[in-house]
Amino acid sequence: MQNLKKHGPKAEAATSANTKIEPATGKLGIMVVGLGAVATTMIAGVEAVRRGLAKPIGSLTQMGTIRLGKRTDNRSPLIKDFVPLADLNDIVFAGWDIFEDNVYESAAHAKVLEKKTLEELKPYLETIKPLPAVFDQHYVKRLHGTHLKKGRNKLDLAGQVRADIRAFKKSVDRVVMIWCGSTEIFLEPSAVHRSLEAFEKGLETNDAGIAPSQIYAYAALSEGVPFANGAPNLTVDIPALIDLSKRNGAPICGKDFKTGQTFMKTVLAPAFKARLLGVSGWYSTNILGNRDGEVLDDPESFKTKEESKLGSLEHIFQPELHPDLYKDIYHKVRINYYPPRGDNKEGWDNIDIFGWLGYPMQIKVDFLCRDSILAAPIALDLCLFLDLAKRTAELRNIGIQEWLSFYLKSPQTVPGLYPEHDLFIQSMKLKNTLRHIMGEDLITHLGLEYYD
Numbered sequence: 001m002q003n004l005k006k007h008g009p010k011a012e013a014a015t016s017a018n019t020k021i022e023p024a025t026g027k028l029g030i031m032v033v034g035l036g037a038v039a040t041t042m043i044a045g046v047e048a049v050r051r052g053l054a055k056p057i058g059s060l061t062q063m064g065t066i067r068l069g070k071r072t073d074n075r076s077p078l079i080k081d082f083v084p085l086a087d088l089n090d091i092v093f094a095g096w097d098i099f100e101d102n103v104y105e106s107a108a109h110a111k112v113l114e115k116k117t118l119e120e121l122k123p124y125l126e127t128i129k130p131l132p133a134v135f136d137q138h139y140v141k142r143l144h145g146t147h148l149k150k151g152r153n154k155l156d157l158a159g160q161v162r163a164d165i166r167a168f169k170k171s172v173d174r175v176v177m178i179w180c181g182s183t184e185i186f187l188e189p190s191a192v193h194r195s196l197e198a199f200e201k202g203l204e205t206n207d208a209g210i211a212p213s214q215i216y217a218y219a220a221l222s223e224g225v226p227f228a229n230g231a232p233n234l235t236v237d238i239p240a241l242i243d244l245s246k247r248n249g250a251p252i253c254g255k256d257f258k259t260g261q262t263f264m265k266t267v268l269a270p271a272f273k274a275r276l277l278g279v280s281g282w283y284s285t286n287i288l289g290n291r292d293g294e295v296l297d298d299p300e301s302f303k304t305k306e307e308s309k310l311g312s313l314e315h316i317f318q319p320e321l322h323p324d325l326y327k328d329i330y331h332k333v334r335i336n337y338y339p340p341r342g343d344n345k346e347g348w349d350n351i352d353i354f355g356w357l358g359y360p361m362q363i364k365v366d367f368l369c370r371d372s373i374l375a376a377p378i379a380l381d382l383c384l385f386l387d388l389a390k391r392t393a394e395l396r397n398i399g400i401q402e403w404l405s406f407y408l409k410s411p412q413t414v415p416g417l418y419p420e421h422d423l424f425i426q427s428m429k430l431k432n433t434l435r436h437i438m439g440e441d442l443i444t445h446l447g448l449e450y451y452d
């Protein structure tokens with residue numbers, strides 16, 4: 001316990017020789033792009049927790065613990081008491097949307113939270129009104145925005161977002177930005193993304209390779225503001241913005257909240273691989289009836305999501321190392337827009353596996369989940385951890401925060417490095433990063449010392 005005392009939540013943590021973490025003093029501004037189902041569920045949830053009306057279930061930063069030292073040491077503090085994170089009471093929200101609805105109206109439209117809860121929070125939620133958005137229907141075919149910025153070109157629009165950030169900065173001490181906006185059409189990295197110079201030129205010439213999400217990200221990183229991406233959009237997964245992130249000490253991470261089906265996949269697949277059970281097919285389908293489902297009904301937006309959802313299995317199974325078990329997996333992912341279910345998605349998985357001597361077996365998963373209830377704590381944790389990264393000397397300038405892969409369907413890594421999708425490796429990576437920046441021993445789970 002002695003060691004813990006020096007890690008008070010707000011204290012400046014002087015830890016290992018090259019690591020220093022600035023304290024989380026003052027207000028943290030969270031700027032949310034897209035005040036739809038996920039964003040309003042996060043904002044209303046934070047306010048409900050602040051008022052003691054509910055618990056922040058699903059949030060590692062709020063409820064998670066971290067083991068320090070040996071199992072016999074009995075040191076497992078709350079993560080928020082171990083690393084200096086912003087307190088929920090110090091968070092201030094702002095955001096943009098293509099519709100004028102305030103957060104109360106938008107939350108009521110999303111129908112995730114009960115009326116009674118929303119009524120209780122109404123006076124607060126009504127005060128959060130979206131700023132006009134950067135939007136172009138070319139990139140999200142199913143939406144018709146009405147609350148939009150106008151500009152000479154994309155550079156001018158980025159300048160307007162930067163002005164919004166600067167104005168918000170006057171009322172808070174630090175800012176992070178998170179994309180909770182819609183899934184854009186599938187974009188592949190191209191010449192305009194290759195360098196910051198090319199990207200800035202492309203902003204000026206309105207290059208079609210630059211989507212609205214990239215205009216927001218460019219604005220954030222230019223202002224030194226960390227950026228998280230809840231959607232599968234290409235956004236910061238390009239050399240130009242990785243470079244900007246490093247130059248300006250504005251951390252970034254991967255994309256697409258890992259909530260329902262992919263969360264399950266990255267739990268089950270590592271189990272099959274650990275036991276060397278083969279897999280011949282994995283069929284995943286979903287029904288979903290919220291606005292996200294409507295956007296994903298457009299084939300171009302679905303393609304972006306499909307790529308993100310398909311990525312995990314191959315990296316977990318490593319078929320090149322285990323051709324007898326995983327070489328010929330048939331992997332299919334479908335999403336069907338089905339309005340009666342609203343935000344309450346149902347995801348089915350049929351998994352065809354095989355065991356000893358090749359005998360086949362089947363596993364069925366039917367996950368009746370609530371999309372935004374699963375996504376809200378992830379969005380909150382990403383904001384709090386990116387703010388921590390920004391205040392941590394050793395993390396601030398490295399750009400991609402691979403340790404946040406835990407939360408994302410498409411983790412981001414340095415070019416050439418394969419991503420870790422296994423949820424338990426990701427969890428260990430996250431917690432070991434926290435131990436490392438706080439100067440604690442890493443946990444290897446070897447455990448021989450108990451038997452000396």
Ligand SMILES: NC(=O)c1ccc[n+]([C@@H]2O[C@H](COP(=O)([O-])OP(=O)(O)OC[C@H]3O[C@@H](n4cnc5c(N)ncnc54)[C@H](O)[C@@H]3O)[C@@H](O)[C@H]2O)c1
Binds near residue numbers: 039097098
């Ligand atoms: N809920 C989940 O479980 C989950 C999981 C992974 C990823 N996601 C992704 O998170 C995002 C948000 O999901 P949601 O359920 O809240 O969707 P939603 O449709 O309810 O909300 C998206 C909001 O973004 C706004 N928007 C779209 N383009 C914008 C722009 N350019 N600028 C500002 N606002 C813009 C829309 O008007 C809408 O209010 C989606 O991309 C979704 O694919 C959600």
